Amino acid sequence: MPSALRRKFFASSVDPQEGSSSSASASEFGTAEMHLQDPERYAPHGESKHAQNEVTADQASEEVPNEDAQAGVTQAEAITLSWTKSSMIGTYALMWSIYCVNAFQSNITSNLSPYITSGFEAHSLLPVISIISSIMGAATYMPLAKVLNLWDRTVGLLIMLVFFLLGLILSATCNGIGTYCAAQVFYAIGSAGLIFCVDVVTIDTSTLRSRGLAYALTSSPFIITAYAGPAAAEQFYATNWRWGYGTFCIVLPCVVLPFFGLLRYFRSKAKKNGLLKPKAASGRTFKQSVWYYIIEFDVLGVFLLTAGLALFLLPFTIAGSAEEDWKTPHIIVMLVIGFCCLIAFALAERFLAPVPFLPWELLANRTVIGACLIDATYQISYYCWYDYFTSYLQVVFGTSLATAGYIGSIFDVVSGVWLFCVGFAIKGSRRFRWLLWIAVPLYILGIGLMIYFRKPGFSVGYTIMCQVFIAFAGGTMIICQQVAVLSASDHNNAAAALAFLNVFGNIGGGIGGSISGAVWQHTLPNALQKYLPADALADWETIYEDLATQLSYPMGDPVREAIIKAYAVAQSRMLIAGTCIMATSLVWMFIIKDVKLTKTQTKGVLF
Known part of the structure; x- marks a missing residue:
């Protein structure tokens, strides 16, 4: 059985990344501490203070909710x-x-x-x-x-x-x-x-x-x-x-x-x-x-979808009990209107819905x-x-x-x-x-x-x-x-x-x-x-x-x-x-x- 299947089911914060391990995290603790003491001195070669600040900001964003998302x-x-x-x-x-x-x-x-x-x-x-x-x-x-x-x-x-x-x-x-x-x-x-x-x-x-x-x-x-x-x-x-x-x-x-x-x-x-x-007033x-x-x-899309599905699908079940079967006028009308509603739903979602x-x-x-x-x-x-x-x-x-x-x-x-x-x-x-x-x-x-x-x-x-x-x-x-x-x-x-x-x-x-x-x-x-x-x-x-x-x-x-x-x-x-x-x-x-x-x-x- 692959080793990945034997890992714990629960993860904290984010998905585990490829090749990561607890031992690697432990070995990096000291380096992280030295970064806090003197970031310029212990920064990797070629890494600027600005780059470090970006990393810190990215890490911080993982610990707060996304405020740009929906409520x-x-x-x-x-x-x-x-x-x-x-x-x-x-x-x-x-x-x-x-x-x-x-x-x-x-x-x-x-x-x-x-x-x-x-x-x-x-x-x-x-x-x-x-x-x-x-x-x-x-x-x-x-x-x-x-x-x-x-x-x-x-x-x-x-x-x-x-x-x-x-x-x-x-x-x-x-x-x-x-x-x-x-x-x-x-x-x-x-x-x-x-x-x-x-x-x-x-x-x-x-x-x-x-x-x-x-x-x-x-x-x-x-x-x-x-x-x-x-x-x-x-x-x-x-x-x-x-x-x-x-x-x-x-x-x-x-x-x-x-x-x-x-x-x-x-x-x-x-x-x-x-x-x-706190939620701001909408005004x-x-x-x-x-x-x-x-x-x-x-609301328009939901109405068109519901009406279209009901009018289009029901005739297939109730036509058998109608007097003239598929020739019954109301069966034909339901099929036509239902099909038109479904087409209207697709067009409304693509071109009209704000x-x-x-x-x-x-x-x-x-x-x-x-x-x-x-x-x-x-x-x-x-x-x-x-x-x-x-x-x-x-x-x-x-x-x-x-x-x-x-x-x-x-x-x-x-x-x-x-x-x-x-x-x-x-x-x-x-x-x-x-x-x-x-x-x-x-x-x-x-x-x-x-x-x-x-x-x-x-x-x-x-x-x-x-x-x-x-x-x-x-x-x-x-x-x-x-x-x-x-x-x-x-x-x-x-x-x-x-x-x-x-x-x-x-x-x-x-x-x-x-x-x-x-x-x-x-x-x-x-x-x-x-x-x-x-x-x-x-x-x-x-x-x-x-x-x-x-x-x-x-x-x-x-x-x-x-x-x-x-x-x-x-x-x-x-x-x-x-x-x-x-x-x-x-x-x-x-x-x-x-x-x-x-x-x-x-x-x-x-x-």
């Missing part, structure tokens, strides 16, 4: 310059706890969702809910990154907690599919935003070289919750599924508020130490402030473009088949809710462990692109094999094997994408760069959900009508809409066998679409530069 970035640097290693460890423990609670509730609610929608006789609406959630998540990242940069990391954290709790409360109390869908919008904004805030703080508190390892640590709770979640979901379903949401209304604030308080405490400490100067009137924030938060979301030079960076394209392609491919995966396992293989959840959680367990290996590999090699060359082909192989093994008659073990391949590859890609976009930006633009990556990912998830919904609605009803016995043909709509009805027929029953055949056809087409789309990533991975991770971005006591 949120300056405050983050002041915090890491004010705390100790034990404080930093405590912060990571709290971030780990937030990830743990979020992963646990996400695992529970994702397993309950098919039954909740079936209870409202709307099982086929799963992709619609997924699309809306993805769209709202994508629309959240841009303004949230602005909040974190313009104001404070803790302000964004508190806002997202409120949205998260509102979504959980509405989900726990809903009595119809409309309220449930609205609840999922608030839930999607809060959940995605809260984790984004934690990820940005992870950027603030880690070196570029160790960032992959830091992300592996904060996301490791998925290893624990992957198997606890499905078992808990089964118990909640057996008693009262509403408590699957209500429980976390109590638990979530218990882990988020201490994290909020810790960051606030060290921000206050930084002010007392003189690292943060703006109320109307001027409103206009200022409209410009800064790019404060664009990201600097144009960063948007044109090939590493950023390549990473975002891989993320979008990966998410499209994944959500082409994932939304109905646990339903497929229960119907085709006769697994229980818990067992289906366990199989669906293989990704979380395997990738959670594997991420540490990826983090160490990036930290040791100081490069990440070589990992993509392994991960992308492996992911394509995993999905491709599922096309073959999804047929009735094969053991569920083959599906589990494919899930393991997908987990190894998917976990590697996720870390490499994040490190790639962050390696191309500085600390001032890091939150925006990460938000940009997440926007692409959410858009990809929305497109994948649209494809999944379109395939489901255009395949399963026809397949059911083709394969169902004559005495059950009149009930095909009830069977189509309700998972519980599908499972009510025992294995071996002619109706159940017909349902299994219909599922196999639908799942096959979803997987073929996912495999073909993912194949384009073989091109995207060559766009990314082979960046060496030696750049210093952050200051203070770091991971």
